[in-house]
Amino acid sequence: MNKAIGLAGTSALLALSTGSVFATSAHAQVQTVDNTPEPATIRVAIRSMNPSGEPDPRGKIMYVQNIPFREYVEDCLPNEWIPSWNVEALKAGALAVKMFAWYHHLNPITMDGFTYDVDNTTNFQTFRYDSRQIETNAAVNAVFKYAYVRRNGEIIELNYRAGTQNSPNWQYRNAQKMAQWGSQYWADEGRNYLQILQFYYANRDLRQIRT
């Protein structure tokens, strides 16, 4: 008898707790392009350089720089993609760089006493202040009003990796990451930036951002 009451109590407690969990998740705000404004600025942790003068992904964080969001995307793209690549590959890259940064702006990190969204190395995206180029700026300009998100509008990280040259990089599609060399491959094959993004990421939509 006591045991039965005990079990019933336990199950009631479980139901209560699981109910509350479900209630929490049901009411949790999913950050979508409809309810989340595009960031105006982004916090970039600047890491120390290695002895040869290149940003060190394992270096100490020296300071956190607040940079206008669009400026950040413009100063990342030529250091991630190659400015002489096909313009459609650059546009696909511009959207990936933007959505990656947007996601991390919504999910900041606190480390070593600094709170930041991204750092300036390949830990996140390679960023060099004032390194923008004409061709990459044009690509950013062409796609900046768009967001590439889940079907419900949820902002998620668009991950990408280098990949290998002259290959469609199918394995990256399986992993839901865009291959940078793959974007150039498909652009040279005549695909536009949306077709390139659709090749590497499944179940996503291109949305225009409401201003």
Added chain:
Amino acid sequence: MPVKGPKLWLISSGVAMLSLTLLPGQASAAPHSSQNSATTSETTQGYSANRNVTQSSQTPSAPAQPWPNAPAPGLPSTPQQSQGFRPYADVPTEKLRVRVIDGRTLQPLKGTEVVIAETEQRVTTNGDGYTPWINVPVLRSERFRPLVAELHGQLTAIAYKNGYRDSIHMGIRIHDGVRSETTIWMYKISPEDRRIEPVLYQVPYHHLWLIQLADKFRRPSQLGEGWQRP
């Protein structure tokens, strides 16, 4: 006294190496002048012609464009077709514009002289801190060409302005087929500066090329991070 075989070999190989390192125009002065005279004169003529092109482009009335292969401004940036033999390969050129700013105030610096070290081109910045567009060669490092071709050329620019430290900007990326821009930061000389020396800024290699370089020599069974996995 008879000379031993190995010593002779050393001397002859030394001459061969010396002749290889000499410039074509100096070939007639080399100790092995007993070679085919027709070949020597052709090489000398070719080099002289090339030198003449260089000298004629440095006339005082013309703007400073000493790079012998650079086409005139406004022309499409294709390798120049020159007459006669030239010992150097044609180098494609692209447009470059440099912006010079004060490193502390981030304001543009007017009247700064910018020199492209590899070509000795000299240009001056306008009120917005920009130099005019100039044709520059897309130079890739000879060290890496046989291994993994660099994804872009690299150049060095030096900025000079009264009251500022000299700024050396190395590794400026010049991409094939597109215009390139770069920014040089200059720092004002202040009374507390004791040693006034140039400031160096080195543009890092593009990460995509570094990945290619590391992969080039990776064994299939290599320890380490291995091939990139998605």
